[in-house]
Amino acid sequence: MYQSPVNGTKRDFDGQPRIYYDGYWIKYYDPPKDSFDVRRQLIEALTRRLFNHVEHGINIPGTRLREAREAYEAETDTERKRVNGAMLAGALFNRAADIFRSLVDLQTAGVEIGPDHTLMRECGHCLIEALELGKMVRHRGGDEGIDELWGEPFKAFSMPIEAFYASRYLKIAMTMQDIDRITSAMKDTFAESRQIRNIGPRLDALAEAAKRKCEILRTDPIVFDVWPAYVVASERVCNYDPALPSIHDAKDIREAVEGTRLLREGTDLVSYLVRARVPMPKSMREYIDRCQQFKRTYIDSRRFQSSHPPEEASSA
Structure with a gap:
């Protein structure tokens, strides 16, 4: 049976040193000598x-x-x-x-x-x-x-410098977990949306780019690849153009407007996490609550209406 590595385990992947914390292999940097x-x-x-x-x-x-x-x-x-x-x-x-x-x-x-x-x-x-x-x-x-x-x-x-840096890797892992939770909530929210369709691949790209940016130092030469990839992934989610059905009503318009706003809010929250590299549990919970409320209001209610036509409801 596979057992997860112990936190603090170090391994090389494709010649890159990484350290394991709470499910994530994070890029490892040697800490400076204490002074x-x-x-x-x-x-x-x-x-x-x-x-x-x-x-x-x-x-x-x-x-x-x-x-x-x-x-x-x-x-x-x-x-x-x-x-x-x-x-x-x-x-x-x-x-x-x-x-x-x-x-x-x-x-x-x-x-x-x-x-x-x-x-x-x-x-x-x-x-x-x-x-x-x-x-x-x-x-x-x-x-x-x-x-x-x-x-x-x-x-x-x-703290000793080495212990301080170890604590930072743990916080980065927690931040990555929050990024995954937020983007997963976004994917689940819009999975059956008629206005915001096929957003999943863009959100996957955002999550991946955000986690890569979260783990590297600004002084790392790879920043010239990682930062542009993250910016583009963020823009592709923020700038998503909803597609209204050919026959739509006021509720469809509200769904498109509120949905795109929710996408921007989620992308902004991911940006805060990436820059701070620490969890923001209150903001994350509140955002996921808004996602769930949006899904209940627009996606779930439409599914319910489709399965209970007005004539069935009146005859019941």
């Missing part, structure tokens, strides 16, 4: 990555931490306080990066920095508080806060 400078670069990269994905206006410099905290503590309106909390999280995040940058400079100058150093503890405290407040922050594409992104710099700060 303060490597951690600083990693935390700075994760910080830039975070602010690329969250709502505007919260990238507050660490030098304004006190102002951000005072504004958050003074605010009484619930909705405004959420935004102030997001701004405070941003300031804490940047303060932690500032501290780590200074620690690297000190170490480069020959100063020994141990784990109990005051600045090390302060950096950790800032990241922990930012992680907690990060729950108030929304993704640029909706209302879901990507908690995973707020936790990654603290992991890079506190």
Whole structure:
């Protein structure tokens, strides 16, 4: 009987190293050697990555931490306080990066920095508080806060580099699984649609290209093949032109309009996942719910009407 490989198993496929996590063989990259400078670069990269994905206006410099905290503590309106909390999280995040940058400079100058150093503890405290407040922050594409992104710099700060990269592969596998779930829900939704027909092959191409983009680094030369393939696959789904039946009614038009909107929303969600490379469970659940509602409203109801003509219903 076939047994799935253990998570973390490495193998070469066609000369390409891959690592297995939760059903997916992901392209493997050797982690850099652990050092303060490597951690600083990693935390700075994760910080830039975070602010690329969250709502505007919260990238507050660490030098304004006190102002951000005072504004958050003074605010009484619930909705405004959420935004102030997001701004405070941003300031804490940047303060932690500032501290780590200074620690690297000190170490480069020959100063020994141990784990109990005051600045090390302060950096950790800032990241922990930012992680907690990060729950108030929304993704640029909706209302879901990507908690995973707020936790990654603290992991890079506190974990061995090799363990941190292993945790990233697990998140990539989870993201790939979400991509498959979303595209599968889209295929199931439109499988019997009269307006959006034969969309399955386009969705398969989108899923495959999205997962390939999800697994590679920007510095990998293969990005010049993978990124164009992903963009084209996304456009072919987004730009699908529905085909109305020759004899149609208002409900058919609504099905075409809402169906194409649903395709665009699904493609956008896949794009968020690809760029962030972390799961978005709330957004995924809500999108799949909308797919199921669309199918009940248009596909299932039409099938029911076809099997129960009006004359049969009246005679019953």
